[in-house]
Amino acid sequence: MPEGHTIHRAARLQRRRFAGAVLQVDSPQGRFDAGARMLDGRELLGVDALGKHLFHRWEGDVSVHIHLGLFGKFKVFTDVGRAPAPSDGVRMRWRGDVGVMYLSGPTACEIIDPDAEEALRARIGPDPLAVRNGDADRVVTTLARRRAPIAQLLLDQAVVAGIGNVYRAEFCFLAGIDPRRPANEVSSDDALALWEMSIRLMTIGERIGRIVTVDPAEVGAAKPGDLVRGDRLYVYKRAGQPCRRCATPVRSAMLASRRVWWCPTCQPG
DNA sequence: GCTGCATGATGAA
DNA sequence: TCATCCTGCAGCA
Numbered sequence: 001m002p003e004g005h006t007i008h009r010a011a012r013l014q015r016r017r018f019a020g021a022v023l024q025v026d027s028p029q030g031r032f033d034a035g036a037r038m039l040d041g042r043e044l045l046g047v048d049a050l051g052k053h054l055f056h057r058w059e060g061d062v063s064v065h066i067h068l069g070l071f072g073k074f075k076v077f078t079d080v081g082r083a084p085a086p087s088d089g090v091r092m093r094w095r096g097d098v099g100v101m102y103l104s105g106p107t108a109c110e111i112i113d114p115d116a117e118e119a120l121r122a123r124i125g126p127d128p129l130a131v132r133n134g135d136a137d138r139v140v141t142t143l144a145r146r147r148a149p150i151a152q153l154l155l156d157q158a159v160v161a162g163i164g165n166v167y168r169a170e171f172c173f174l175a176g177i178d179p180r181r182p183a184n185e186v187s188s189d190d191a192l193a194l195w196e197m198s199i200r201l202m203t204i205g206e207r208i209g210r211i212v213t214v215d216p217a218e219v220g221a222a223k224p225g226d227l228v229r230g231d232r233l234y235v236y237k238r239a240g241q242p243c244r245r246c247a248t249p250v251r252s253a254m255l256a257s258r259r260v261w262w263c264p265t266c267q268p269g
Numbered sequence: 270g271c272t273g274c275a276t277g278a279t280g281a282a
Numbered sequence: 283t284c285a286t287c288c289t290g291c292a293g294c295a
Contacts, residue, residue, distance in 0.1 A: 003276050052277075070277045071289040089289055105289040107278065157278085164276045211276075236276085257283080258277090 002068040004052055004162020005205030008129045010074045011049035012206070014056075017076065017099050018044050024095040028086045029104075035111050036092060038062065044094075051124045051161025055117070063117060069107030076101050127161040128198040129206060140191045143183040150186050151179030152256045154194070163198060166236045167205075169261045170213035171197055173234045178269040179260045180253070218244065235261040 025039040043059040056064040066072075076099055077083035083100040086093055091109050094101040103109060112120070125142075126135035142159050143150070153159045154168040163171070172179040175194050177186055186194075204224050205211050212224035212232045219231050234244055239252040243263040252261040 006276080067277080069288055070275060071287095072277090073289085087290090091288095107288060155277090166276050 002052060002072060003164030003167055003211065004127065004129055005202045005211070007052050007054050007068065008049045009206045009209055011047045011054050013076065014101065015047040018094065018096065018101065019046050021096045021098050026093050028090045028093055029088065032092050032109050035064065038111065050121060050130060051127050051157055053120065053124065063112050065108055065110050065112040065117065066103065066106055067108035069105070071105035072107065073104050074101060123158055124161045125158045128202045129162055131199060136192060136195050139195045140188050143186060143191045144188060146183045148183060149180045149255055150177055150183045151260050153183050155258065160198065162202065165258055166211050166233065167198065167202065169236045170234055172262060173267060174213065176267055178267045179255065179262050181269060214244065235263060237261065
C-alpha cells in the first residue's frame with residue numbers, strides 16, 4: 001500500500017519488466033477509455049517516480065501520470081497465460097509478451113502534458129528516494145520556519161515527498177519527538193536526523209516491499225526482511241500496547257484528520 | 270449482505 | 283475544517 005517506497009518500487013519493477021515492450025492497453029472499467037485508446041499498441045519507454053507520483057513515458061512523447069491515493073494498487077502478472085481476469089475496478093490494463101499489469105483504484109490516471117507535469121513537480125518537496133543536492137538543507141530550513149505540528153508537516157508533500165502516515169509516526173518515535181510538537185521547536189539536528197532516517201528506512205522499504213522501522217537487532221533478527229508482521233513497527237496502530245523500548249502504553253490522537261501514534265515516555269513533548 | 274475503515278489528496282467554506 | 287472521491291476487505295449480522 002502506497003507510501004513513497006511503494007511507488008518507487010512499482011516504478012523500478014515496471015521499468016524492468018515492461019520498458020521497451022509494445023503493449024496492448026485498455027480500460028476494463030471504462031474510466032480511462034480515451035487514454036487507453038491513445039496508448040494502445042505503443043512502446044513503453046520508461047517509468048519514473050517522484051514522491052507518491054509515478055510517470056509512464058510512452059513512444060510518441062506521451063506521458064501518463066498516476067497517483068495511487070489511499071486505495072490504488074498495481075498488480076503485475078509475469079505468467080501472461082495465467083493472469084486472472086481483471087476485477088470490475090481495473091482502470092488500466094497492460095498486456096504484452098513480458099507480462100500483464102492491472103491498475104485499480106488510483107486517485108489519478110491521466111495523460112499529462114509537459115506544462116502540467118512541470119507544475120506538479122514544482123510543488124513536490126525533496127524526496128528521500130530521489131535525493132538531490134541541497135535537499136537536506138531545504139527540509140531543515142522549512143521545518144525551522146513552520147509552527148505546525150512536526151507530524152503534520154511530515155505528511156505535507158511540499159515539505160517532504162513520499163512520507164505517509166506509517167512512516168511519519170515511526171520517524172517521530174525514532175527521533176524521540178512528540179508528533180504534536182511545533183516544527184520550529186524541533187532542533188535542526190533532530191530535523192536532519194528525521195530526513196536521514198527517511199532516506200535509510202524508505203530505501204529499505206523500497207527494496208523489500210514493506211515498511212519496517214524496528215531495528216532487527218532489537219528483536220533478534222538478522223535483517224529487516226526477516227521481521228514478522230507485528231514486529232515491524234514501533235508505534236503505528238499500537239495504541240494501548242506497551243512501547244517496545246519502555247513498556248509505556250502507546251498513545252494515539254487525531255492530528256489534522258489523520259491518526260498519529262506515539263510513546264509519551266520516549267517522545268516527550 | 271452491510272458497515273466502516275485504510276499507508277491520500279483536493280476543493281469549497 | 284469539512285465533504286468528497288477512489289477500492290477492497292475485515293468484522294459483523
